Amino acid sequence: MIFKKAAAPPPLRGTIRVPGDKSISHRALILSALAEGTSTVTGLNLGGDVLATASALGALGAKVTSAEGSTRATIASPGYDRLHEPSGVLDCGNSGTALRMLLGVCAAISGQSVLTGDETLRRRPMLRVVSPLRQMGARIDGRDHGNLAPLTVRGGELAGIDLETSVASAQVKTAVLLAGLAASGETTVIEPALSRDHTERMLGAAGVEVRRAGLAVSIIGGARPVAREWAVPGDPSAAIFLVLAALLVPGSSIEIENVCLNPTRIAGLEALAEMGGQVEMTPTGEASGEPVGTVTAAHSELHGIAVAPERVPDLIDEIPALCIAGALASGTTSFRGAAELRVKESDRIATMAAGLTALGVDVEEFPDGLAVTGGAALEGGEIDPHGDHRVAMSFAVGGLIARDKVRVLDWSCVETSFPRFLDVLGEAQAK
Template identity: 50%
Template sequence: MAELEDIRYLVGPGGALTGRLRVPGDKSISHRSIMLAALAEGETRISGFLEGADALATLAAFRRMGVEIEGPEAGRVRVRGVGLHGLEAPDAVLDMGNSGTSMRLLAGLLAGQRFATTLVGDASLTRRPMRRVTEPLARMGARIETSETGTAPLRITPVETLTGIDYALPVASAQIKSSLLLAGLFAEGETCVTEPAPTRDHTERMLSAFGYRLRRDGARVCLSGGGRLQGCELVVPADISSAAFFLVGASIAPGSDLVLEGVGINPTRIGVINILRAMGGDIELRDERMAGGEPVADIRVRHAPLHGIEIPRDQVPLAIDEFPALFIAAACAEGETRLGGAEELRVKESDRIQVMADGLATLGIEAEPLPDGIRIRGGALGSNLGRAPIQAHGDHRIAMSFAIAALRAAGPVEIHDCANVETSFPGFPRLAASAGLQIEEQQLA
């Protein structure tokens, strides 16, 4: 995949976030909607689909495997499913771009196919660990070859059959759980996965929406292979991971009063709300309802003085993608915030613990990286102008988090390597500017 050109954000200091806005569709749900719709029998109509590069990589992969897909157009997609065994061998490698979700989930889904495939990605994705998925899949009989260091490309060779396993996850990971369940669709017998802590359950909810039977018992979920998926109507809610930047921004910026419309509030994803409330955040859920099998609400957030906390361990898997934004909240809070049990942050699109600590230090905030977390002492944010610019390291969540930090900075904030924001939040600068952020996007030669 061609590397994206460098994009720089220059964000003016101060201001408030006000009004009403809707962030793009949920990325995790968008991925899964295409995957299961492709394997279903009959037609599936999807609305609210995220038209970001990550979700589009998943969509493109299934087109290359013979699935007829119309759209996306204004978030609407129509998929004519081919059934569990109707995929065709692609004529080339499948490029997952920057999407770890695509690669890890497809590893499980493709392990049971009758054709060989190779999954590749960009430089960032190629550094991310894949053995945490390929090793349990190998226990099911899958043949997946990684690089010597356990990273992509993934070369998947067809096998005669997969066999269901009973697997206890060593770490809380929705991607590993989902990959094994997708492989279980093609396996003989029952596949069971037990989690050490709750993780997002979008795969389980969506399997049920497509009529596939599964059994849940506390932290354990099981399904048997050989069933059928039936096409349906799906609504993708607004992504709480994208909403998180505005939840933090409105919380830290005096005068803010913002409503975020139709945001998914799945209980396995609301750690960012729980943590901000524990820090003193003023967050109200309005018009709670169901959409496409997922709970959603309009969220009103107003400025409130925040204070540092010890982040509860049970909230870590519920907010794992939102911690870069939450670190900005901690930097603006009174006192110290401490996070532990979050070593997973070191193997995301970047080492989010170290990269955030470096950026906060550039803004004058005391941030001590820990092996499995960080300690942040809140204070007055400076400006990085006149110093080295903040480097996002191609990590979309790092870039957006420091953009929001400018609301409380003493001067302009300059952030480099922001091009991958388009993978998860297309149009972020425009939407953020409409709410009051003084952000300018610049394309560098």
């Protein structure tokens, strides 16, 4: 896909909607499958990652139905205790979220489940999830001592554990809590910092008692979510690309409706505001236990910031977009304590550094982050996102104002989270 700056790039204008939040979509489907009865999910993200979760849940015994292209799904399930061994391999595609959360579910299902993914996912580390599930009683085998998919899970009787994690990870926390629903006794996860809390919020909304004390979250085994209607708000990690485009393209002014404003998800938008961006978030209500609201953005002159390591977990998915902002801001923008980026859909540190360098940006790469020196225009060049949807969309936005054409390879990778990204961007520029 080639992106080339027009003589005067059309500004982004008007009201926009972004896809349903990917993290909440995964959880809404999974909690619906664990609940006995029929649940509905509206606003579902239609990217490949979420569709992989829906397909896997169907193979486990939950009937997931949705009209072609519809963001509404119905899930009819026999309940957690009656889900069964799948007859085939559960293919999670490119989704680490799907694979890790489903490990927690399959740990409690009698029989054998095999989970795998695409070439990229099969290189991503899974031991941080596998180890605590093994402690609970699940038998999990795979390459590199169970660190790499394909993974075989032999589920059955589980016992609750007290888990203290070294890294704040919502995926680890979620997998352990989902397994904890079917375990005997109490399961507690203690994190070094608060990770995304969608699971805790949504378990509570589904009738499960969740206890929080500081950075510890606990549930009692035997609890089951109840069937209900889930409304998925817009994804702030998708909204940031349109916000970034509005900040960079002169004359732009947009409003994005119905965005999830969970405090653990808006750090990327807050960082753009700290860089001088005209970004405002206005709460308007709640959906499925999550705060929602509008996000407005308008063209702004940006300046660099240093992102403290303790803030990184809350904006880990937004760092590629913030790197583009940093490249076009005055001064230097830096991120440290972000080694987790090395094991995302791509090695995002190396991939962003290579891409920015290709466009003429001065970048310093560290084992755990980047420093991006801005102030100069982006040149043209070729970008290999290495199958990473967030990298691809970040450079697509940069290409809107680059001096020459920016060619983003493997554009199909955006199908995992924001299939209509170019359509939504084009519609905003046509208003």
